[in-house]
Amino acid sequence: MALYIMLARDLINSETITTTTYQLSVSPKMKNHCKIVLCFLFLCFSSPTNSTSLSSQSSSTHSISVQHCVDSERTALLQLKRDLLTAKPDSSFPQHPSSGSLLPSWKPNTNCCSWEGVACHHVSGHVTSLDLSSHKLSGTFNSTNLLHLPFLEKLNLSNNNFPSSPFPSRLDLISNLTYLNLSNSGFSGQVPLEISRLTKLVSLDLSTYRLDSSKLEKPNFVRLVKDLRSLRELHLDGVNISAGGGDWCIALPLATPNLQVLSLSNCHLSGSICESLNQLSLLSKLDLSRNNLSSMFPKSIMLLSNLKTLDLSSNTPLSGTLPEFPIGSKLEVLSLMFTSFSGEIPYSIGNLQFLIKLDLRNCSFSGLIPSSLASLNQLVDLDLSSNKFLGWIPFLPPLKKGPRLLDTVNHIGLANLGSLSIDSNSMEATLNSSLFELPSLEKLLLSQNRLSGVLQDFERAFLSPLSVVDLSMNNFEGHIPNSFLELQNLTELKLFSNNFSGAINLSMIKSIESLAFLQLSDNSQLTIAYSSNLKLPQLQTLWFDSCNVSRIPSFLRNQDGLVELGLSNNKIQGILPKWIWQLESLSYLNLSNNFLTGIETPVLAPLFSSLTLLDLSSNFLEGSFPIFPPSVNLLSLSKNKFTGKLPVSFCNMNSLAILDISYNHLTGQIPQCLGNLSSALTVVNLRENQFSGSMLWNFTEECSLTTLNLYRNQLKGEIPASLGNCRGLKVLDLGDNQINDTFPFWLGKLPNLQVLILQSNRLHGSIGQPLTPNDFPKLHILDLSSNYFTGNLPSDYIGIWQSMKMKLNEKFLYMGGFYYRDWMTITNKGQRMENIHILTIFTVLDLSNNRFEGEIPEMIGDLKLLQVLNLSRNNLVGEIPTSLSKLAKLESLDLSQNKLTGEIPMQLTDLTFLSVFNLSYNRLVGRIPVANQFLTFTNDSYGGNLGLCGFPLSRKCRHLENDPSGKQQEDSGKKGTPFSWIFALVGYGVGMLLGLVIGYMLFWRTTRCSRWIELFFKAKKW
Structure with a gap:
């Protein structure tokens, strides 16, 4: 009806009415008729009998209200703006809004109903809605001004920054509030009791991303929701509600029977989840993620007929199994990642025809992946990584015959699948090209399995949406398919740690402008082919470790955006060129296990280098210790032939956290600055050098050392007592020195x-x-x-x-x-x-x-x-x-x-x-x-x-010998072994003496001896 009033008003004030297709001329007579109609309509709809229906109109029509806002409410809003301008800005918002940029439409002597974020009742002009979300407001929020808005129904202050402010108080005086959102605005402390008196609340959001900043103790959770029977949405993410123990899940079905959305992520919940939550029959979203819930999760909750989103992720002790899902389930999102759910995925998972996201990563699921997953037409994100799944991948028929692990299925049902991750399992299969031809697939992550065989080229690769392909740490062999190098949307290609062979021609990827990550390391039979004038797209990561590379590729000097370069375990000889230090974005450089003999350093070392990890270990580098950028965080030069002393510049490496220069020929004293650097250093390994002298370092209380290894040097003196300040020390090896202590x-x-x-x-x-x-x-x-x-x-x-x-x-x-x-x-x-x-x-x-x-x-x-x-x-x-x-x-x-x-x-x-x-x-x-x-x-x-x-x-x-048990006998319960041996020796001595005496008497006496022997033998008559 308001539209008719507007149309009549336009007819009175205009000669013509212009529409999208024609113009209508208005005569003076028609204008008079319109005036009469307009007056009639105004009288009708301004009468008391119709005021109620008008007040029920949406606030979206406030722009056509015939009244301006109430003066007192405009004054209150202007005072709120002044308070925000004079408040001390927070450091996290360095550009504090000025009077011109903060709520510029809020000006005196203007209709506040037309101000940004303000909505009024279209007849009375009272402010009914105040939405200042995401306005970069900061400082101290004065909630007193809100009390002058008694007809306020909706208050949204979310996504601002009031870190020094408690929750707004006395909100119960605004008794008409149905929608209250104070989330992620820095309000902290105890949630006020007054909120529990807002009995008309339909939606309450007090979520916070600030750890342990908000809590529910007095009142506790049970007291908060006790009288909020109209509540349909409750968001308390990040609020500590542990004071109530496990009563939260008992209280909710009783106090809020109409609840549709419950979000209690990161609320310090523990213990079991009571099955009474299944009484919330209208529940469409349940988020209990990032808590410490335990025991078995009730299956009946997962089967609620209106449930669309269930997020139990990051509750490591929480266990359970998946139920048999009925036909007609409305479930759209199921996230159980980082829990202890186990068992097999039921075949009835195929009944979840509305499922968009299934995230089961880092659980304990096992068995075969059911082929019914392939029938989920709406599925966009599927993550089964880090479980114990085995067998074939069910989205394609296997190439070779084997045990019948899964039914052969057609992948046409996965037309919307955009991300597939089954990495870190025990999948065994030979892949065919159909998996790479899924029409919407953008991310394919199958690393750390037992996949094998030769990968075949696939059709229409240049039209594929694939952007991430990770097949690393498997057993693939043969040539790398050229199709991978034709993917025009490719950003990441990770094929490292396989058995690929043959040559890969880098010239094929020069047209893939989006490519950022190319990781081919640890394919010992693979060779990299490229021309000297090759120009590649600007890469961020290039891993060619263990790829038979014989020289540092010259095309790298133009890779200004390169962040990671891995060329370890190759056959690179000669000098490390100086231009490599001039790659301004380079952060990770690994040339270990090669045949480098020297380092060509620039005339001026880069003072603002991004280099943080440098590994040149296990080469043949010789000469004095080089000068490296102070930005280096990890330095490994072990197993080389460096000689001489550590230079003074070593003491300028204030960012150094890991230092490994073991197995060289370095001499002299270890610099005393080692103690000063220990606030950043965590690992120092100087083993097997020729360092000498006393250990005169002074480790302060800020010492961060976890490992100190000085094995096999020539260190003398005492162990420095200041090592007692290194409370994080785990390994101390001072072996094979000359320490006297x-x-x-x-x-x-x-x-x-x-x-x-x-x-x-x-x-x-x-x-x-x-x-x-x-x-x-x-x-x-x-x-x-x-x-x-x-x-x-x-x-x-x-x-x-x-x-x-x-x-x-x-x-x-x-x-x-x-x-x-x-x-x-x-x-x-x-x-x-x-x-x-x-x-x-x-x-x-x-x-x-x-x-x-x-x-x-x-x-x-x-x-x-x-x-x-x-x-x-x-x-x-x-x-x-x-x-x-x-x-x-x-x-x-x-x-x-x-x-x-x-x-x-x-x-x-x-x-x-x-x-x-x-x-x-x-x-x-x-x-x-x-x-x-x-x-x-x-x-x-x-x-x-x-x-x-x-x-x-x-x-x-x-x-x-007569002791069958093999045990020596004991005399009177005592071991008599020493005495037994003494008696044995005495017996042997006596026997020998008697033998000598008898022999002398029988054989060496007079001739009577031989006569006696003759008579003896005759008597015997042998």
Whole structure:
């Protein structure tokens, strides 16, 4: 009807009416008639009986209201603007809006109903809606001004920045609010109780991206929603609602039966999800992602008839299985990534005909991927990566015959599939070209599987939307299809770690302007063909590691946007050219394992270089230590032939985090600035050089070191006590130097120290006692061998080494980071082993070749995780403790060259992992146990023990031959072995003496002797 009023008004004021197709002339007589009609309409629709229907019209028609806004409300809005202008700007919004740019339409003496973000009732003129979302407002928000807008129904302040402001208070005085959105605007603290009194609320959004900035304690979640029975949408993402425990899911169905959208992502929820949520029959969206929910997820919730979006992602303890999905399900989005859901995907997944996104990555699903997935016509995003799926890929028929793992299907049902990720599974198949011909496919990620065979070219590649192809870390072979090089939308091509062969001609990709990532590394039979004047599109990443490259490609000098360059493990010889340092965007450069002999440096080193990772290790580089840009974060020059001292410029590398210059011929003192750089340095590996002098570094409390490896240099003096400030230190290797000091007991306070190697130095004195029972809490490798330590074995320390007793980290991981791994040199299984990468579960105790004395303590059997125990070449006495049989993981036991006595305990045969066993050169006696691993040990394990007998020695245990058990008898419950040997020796002596006497009497006396013999034999009559 408002349209008719407008039309009549136009007729009165205009001579003609212009439409899109014609003009209509208006006569004076017609104008008079229109005036009468207009007055009639005005009277009708301004009457009280019709005011209600007018007020119900949408606020979108406020522009044709006949009244201006209320003066008091305009004043309140202008005051709100003034408060925002005078507020102190926040640093995250450096360009604080000026009076001209902030809400420019908000001016005095103008109709506020026409202002930006303001909507009014089209008759009364009262402000009913205030939407200031995403206006870059900042500072302190004064909510008092809102109280002068009593008819406000919608308030939206989202996506602004009020970090110093609490939530607006006294909002309950605006009792007509139905829509309240304060999300992501920096409001913080306790959610006010007043919001729980807004009983007309239909939509409430208090979400925040700021971690732990908002909370629901008083009131808690249950109190907040108790009276909000009209609520249909509730968004509290990022608000800490943990104070209510698990009551949240009990309260919701009771308080908000009409709820349609529930979003509680990152709300610190824990525990199980109650099945009563299935009573929210109208629920269309449920987001409980990024919490710590656990137990089994109720299947009935997943089967709610109106549910369209279910996001349970990033709840690692949450488990469950997929239900049998009914026909007609409305589910559009199902995200379970990073949960513990398991089992197989049911064939009924094909009933989800509205499904757009299925994200099951990083779960524990297994079995075959059902072919029914191929019938999901609306599916756009499918991610099944990092599970345990096996078999064929169900979207195409297999090329070769094999076990019938999946039904052969036609891929025509996947016409909308844009992203397919099945990487990091156990898929086994030979791919054919149909997969690459899916009409909408843009991303194909199949890396880290067992896919194999020869890839064939596919048709119409130049029309394909494919932009990302990742087939890395599989077993593909043969030539790389030319079709890949014809994909005009290609941005990423990752084929590294396969068995591709033949030559790939780079000239074919020069027309693919969008190409940014080309990764062909680790295809040892592949060669790269290119011309000297080749011009490629501007790449960001180029990996040609292990691709038989013989020289640095000259076309790289024009790659100004290149960020990563990998040419390691090739056959590149000669000098590293200086132009490579002038690639301004280059951040990652790996030329390790080549045949480079020198580095050509520019006259002026680039001061503003982007280079952060430089790896030139395992080449033949020689000469003095080069000067590198101060931007370098990781520098690896190990296994080269650099000589001389470290230059002064080394101290300017303030960004250096990982330094590995091991296995060179560097000399002189290590610069004292090493202590100053330790605030950024995490790894320092200088092993196997010729550094000398004392360790005079001063490590401050800001020390960030995790690894310090100075093995096999010529360092002298004492261990710097300032290392005690490096609380993150995990590996300390000072072995094979000339350090003259006592045991560094003060290292015991380092909470993360796991590996301590001090072998082959001049350390002396007793080990002493720990300062506290918590010293060395994570130590699992200790090597003090080949020093001059004295006294008893450190029983007090053995009693507190918890990481050698119980599993603190069961993961089979190498120590170090993503790029760097820690290594060490130890004596293991009787051999000196060099360059052993350190495993987090590897446990070693080596106290050999010292001057320890006394007995082996019984408590050493409590170190149940020990794999290597070496106490050889000391002055230990007493018997071998039977408690060693409790070291069930022991693989190497060396007690040789001591003064141990007694028998070998039969209980040691329980050590079924023992592969090296050395008791040689002690004073052991008795029979060698014969069982299990002891059947594999040779004579060398027991040599130099004259009292031992039995297998594998040739010395038989004659005095024990009648003992079927193989055990020596004990006299009165005591071991009498030493006395048995004394009696045996006496018996042998007496017998020999009697034999000599009788022989003398019978054979060497007078001739009567021979007569006596003759008579003797005659009497016998043989």
